[in-house]
Amino acid sequence: MRIPERKPMRKTTADAAPGGAFFICTMGCKVNRYEAQALREKWTAQGMKEAARPEDAGTVLVNSCAVTAAAVADLRALVRRFRRAAPEAEIIVTGCAAGPAGLADLPGASRLVPQRDKTGLLDLFSGDGEAGARGFFVSSCDRSRAVLKIQDGCSHACAFCIVPSVRGAARSRPPEASTEEVLRLLRAGFREIVISGVNLRAYRETGGRDFWDFLERLEDTLAPEWAGRARLRLSSLEPGQFDDRALAFLGRSRMLAPHLHLALQSGAPAVLARMRRGHYDPEALPEFFTRLGALWPRFALGADLLTGFPGETDEEFESGLDLLRRLPLTYAHVFPYSRRPGTPAADMAGQVGAGVKKARAARLRAFARERKEAFLRSLLDVPVLRAVFEEGSGNPRAGMCEYYAECLIGDEDAARVRPRALSPVRPRALRGDRLLTEPA
Ligand code: SF4
Structure with missing residues (x-):
């Protein structure tokens, strides 16, 4: 079935949709989850009910991921399953796998809404027309923790990543609006707010102020009233962000949770260069975190790791693992590289065999498991x-x-x-x- 990509949004009402219910399935990264949560809240406020199963919903939304070819294969299988479960439902597929850089059609889907048009979905069950203007710089909350997205898009173009073509160029939310939103969330009773973005290294304000500048001012605004009563958590950061200014800020902050997450991908400089991520030197990280350890006696440190990238030799894998061992990592998310059509890496020479990728991913996961268990055991010594x-x-x-x-x-x-x-x-x-x- 061929589905037009940019069919105008159908305005639906709770009464018109069977059961007035929607079902959301989210794949992929945190940003996708946050956006799904924003849709969930908006649709609920518009009088719709969330169904626990696709078969009970008139509208099924699949918030897709296109980071790997495997994710796209999963998406096809999911949509087929949802179509069988809910033959009458409108199945909307959005997110990074929905054209123009992703799929142009998808059997079983009623329509594809490209990532760049996703904001229009906020408005699906109402006619207020504001959502597109506000976009996804909305805070979203599960019922306990709030997420504030201050940056979207990316202009970097790592060789394996489809994000720049589906989410567009980097853009930042004005700092006044972000600060106001944090205060609103605190007043609403949230005591943990996660500061997130697609690439926080790309965060910029007018005048060129960067992410650490923003955090410094946010800290100064919040700490007098909220230090010890609420906390901020940082979502994934780029390794290149950890410089002396970062250290000075982390050392003095009274608002931050002692937890950092690195979009590290590899510990081998040659692999990073092929990934087009040569802008940071992984060798600088162990020293940075040793210095941080003098300021933060205990902290969680996570990393995203991509293994089996084209050209990754045994020596590079081993040297990357050696670097990881010198970092105080407490957990890691491990992804074996899978070819993503439309990215430069898909056509690179030296694609690594499936068996080798699997074995390397298994070794990284074993390392991550060990670190996590040791860290959790150490937390048993924390009184409260x-x-x-x-x-x-x-x-x-x-x-x-x-x-x-x-x-x-x-x-x-x-x-x-x-x-x-x-x-x-x-x-x-x-x-x-x-x-x-x-x-x-
Ligand atoms: S920094 Fe690289 S991996 Fe991250 S979103 Fe941008 S292009 Fe993708």
Whole structure:
């Protein structure tokens, strides 16, 4: 079935859609999840209900990812499954895999809404027309933690990445609007706010002020009233952002959660150069984090790792792993490289065989698992953690502490923690890769 890419949005009302219900499935990165959450909130405010299963919804939204060819294959399978489950539903596919750089048609989908037109979906069940102008610089919240997106798009063009062609050039939200939004979220009771963007290294204000400038002013605005009562968490940062200014800020901040996440991809400079990510020197990172360790006695450090990139030799893989061992990583997300048509890396010579990629990814995951377990064990020595628990997340209830470790609390104790609040909890034991806790 051929589906036009830019069919005008159909205005629907809750009454017109069967059951007045929608179902959202989100693939891929945090930004996609945040945007899905913004859609969820907007549609609920427009009188729609969220269905737990696609078969109970009149509108099914698939928020797709195009980072790898495997993600696109997953998307095709998902849409086929949703079409079988909900033959009458309008199935809308948006996100990075929906044209123009991604798929032009997709069997089973009613229509494709390109990433750049996604903001129009905010307005799907109402006629107020504001959403497109406001775009996705909205804060989105699960019911406990809020996310403030201050930057979108990317102009960098890493060799494996489709993001610049689907999300457009880098752009930043005006700092006054971001600060105002943080204050609004605090007034609404949120006590953890995640500061996010597609590429925070590209964040710029008029006058050329960068991400650290923004954070410094935000800190000065918030800390007098909120230090110790609420926290900010930084989402993924580029390794090149960790310079002396960053260190000075991290050392003095009273608002930041002690948790950083690196979009590292590889620890081998030659691999990074082929990825077109030669703008940072991974060798500078161990020293930076040693210096940070003198300021932050305990912190979580994560990394995104891509292995099996074209041309990655055994020596490069080993030297990259050696660099990782010299970093105080406490967890990592590991991705074996998969060819993404339309990116320069897809046509590069020296594609690495599937077996080798799998073996390298397995070694990285084993390393990451070991680090995570050791870190979680070390948290058992912390007398009190402060976790934000999700509402209604089942029994035991799950939450996230300042060190980005998942905390569980039993149903019998759940009444003693307040939603959105920073709840003091005592870690008791490990349960898988989470901490079993009780109210402190
Ligand atoms: S920095 Fe590279 S990986 Fe990150 S969004 Fe931009 S092009 Fe993609």
